[in-house]
Amino acid sequence: MARSFVIKVPASSANIGPGYDVLGVALSLNLELEVTIDPSRDSETNSDSNNCRITYSEDSEGFSTVPLASDSNLITRTALYVLRCSNVRRFPSGTLIHIRNPIPLGRGLGSSGAAVVAGVMLGNEVGQLALSKQRMLDFCLMIERHPDNITAAMMGSFCGSFLRDLTPQELERREIPLAEVLPEPSGGEDTGLMPPLPPINIGQHVKYNWNPKIKCIAIIPQFELSTADSRSVLPKAYTTQDLVFNLQRLAVLTNALTLDPPDANLIYPAMQDRVHQPYRKILIPGLTDILQSVTPATHKGLMGICLSGAGPTILAPATENFEDIAQEIINRFAKHNVQCDWKLLDVAQDGATVEQL
Numbered sequence: 001m002a003r004s005f006v007i008k009v010p011a012s013s014a015n016i017g018p019g020y021d022v023l024g025v026a027l028s029l030n031l032e033l034e035v036t037i038d039p040s041r042d043s044e045t046n047s048d049s050n051n052c053r054i055t056y057s058e059d060s061e062g063f064s065t066v067p068l069a070s071d072s073n074l075i076t077r078t079a080l081y082v083l084r085c086s087n088v089r090r091f092p093s094g095t096l097i098h099i100r101n102p103i104p105l106g107r108g109l110g111s112s113g114a115a116v117v118a119g120v121m122l123g124n125e126v127g128q129l130a131l132s133k134q135r136m137l138d139f140c141l142m143i144e145r146h147p148d149n150i151t152a153a154m155m156g157s158f159c160g161s162f163l164r165d166l167t168p169q170e171l172e173r174r175e176i177p178l179a180e181v182l183p184e185p186s187g188g189e190d191t192g193l194m195p196p197l198p199p200i201n202i203g204q205h206v207k208y209n210w211n212p213k214i215k216c217i218a219i220i221p222q223f224e225l226s227t228a229d230s231r232s233v234l235p236k237a238y239t240t241q242d243l244v245f246n247l248q249r250l251a252v253l254t255n256a257l258t259l260d261p262p263d264a265n266l267i268y269p270a271m272q273d274r275v276h277q278p279y280r281k282i283l284i285p286g287l288t289d290i291l292q293s294v295t296p297a298t299h300k301g302l303m304g305i306c307l308s309g310a311g312p313t314i315l316a317p318a319t320e321n322f323e324d325i326a327q328e329i330i331n332r333f334a335k336h337n338v339q340c341d342w343k344l345l346d347v348a349q350d351g352a353t354v355e356q357l
Contacts, residue, residue, distance in 0.1 A: 012110035017271030024152030078119025106224030108309030156351025285336035
């Protein structure tokens with residue numbers, strides 16, 4: 001019997017202000033998968049060894065370059081990992097997946113995290129595994145080791161998260177073929193079709209009550225910046241002074257963004273950072289100028305400003321005057337020959353969802 005469902009996973013912004021590798025917020029820009037499982041259409045999928053046909057809408061980010069083979073595409077590779085952990089080797093006969101992805105790739109809006117979350121939810125749904133969101137989070141964190149983006153995309157809203165310390169038994173070296181961004185196992189035992197189950201509760205998190213009056217302006221430069229490149233410019237050690245600077249602001253910011261009415265005089269200084277933004281200015285022309293010059297004093301309604309994830313996107317929480325704030329940042333980027341788009345986004349409260357059709 002045929003069945004259909006839609007999976008939606010929001011974009012996310014991580015590292016909010018001082019919350020490097022800690023804070024993430026889900027944003028109303030959804031990766032969507034429309035999935036049909038119809039054995040009568042098996043002839044459309046039998047050219048794929050995993051019984052799956054993938055198509056993308058032409059307005060999707062990376063439409064012309066994204067892999068369409070199920071063992072190469074990040075979403076379906078992730079789903080196959082989840083299925084194989086339950087001894088299911090491939091998708092059901094006649095699995096058709098149509099994807100629409102409006103999340104810019106390599107711009108600091110959690111595109112890879114959304115793909116991993118979508119893949120885990122896809123595996124859970126096609127395999128009818130009945131995994132909880134918390135358990136699915138474990139599968140996600142076996143692949144994408146940054147809990148800030150993953151947790152926000154899966155759980156929704158504004159989250160603080162961390163990876164717990166694993167026991168020696170949990171750390172036993174067994175490869176997951178798609179772990180991180182590796183196309184093949186990097187060493188150790190190749191588990192192939194029988195990957196190990198993730199440890200339970202790898203990630204811990206808490207959800208904060210982001211004030212819905214605060215919307216997120218995302219200014220998106222038209223160039224990609226890989227997380228690996230962006231991390232490569234960071235120092236190996238920090239001074240106590242810089243760490244205390246961030247910790248003090250982190251303690252204030254997590255509550256300041258929940259208060260009503262929103263207070264720019266509290267939020268803006270609490271979004272300052274000394275751990276990653278100062279070092280990434282060499283990769284993002286105009287970053288220092290923008291972070292220092294676009295303030296609540298110059299632009300009514302602006303609550304704060306920070307780098308989104310690893311960049312180059314700028315995130316500017318605000319309550320009004322959205323277009324003027326965005327245009328100011330776009331103009332400052334233009335002085336450095338960087339062209340930008342912008343989007344006004346709400347916080348996605350529900351995170352990843354599945355709707356049966």
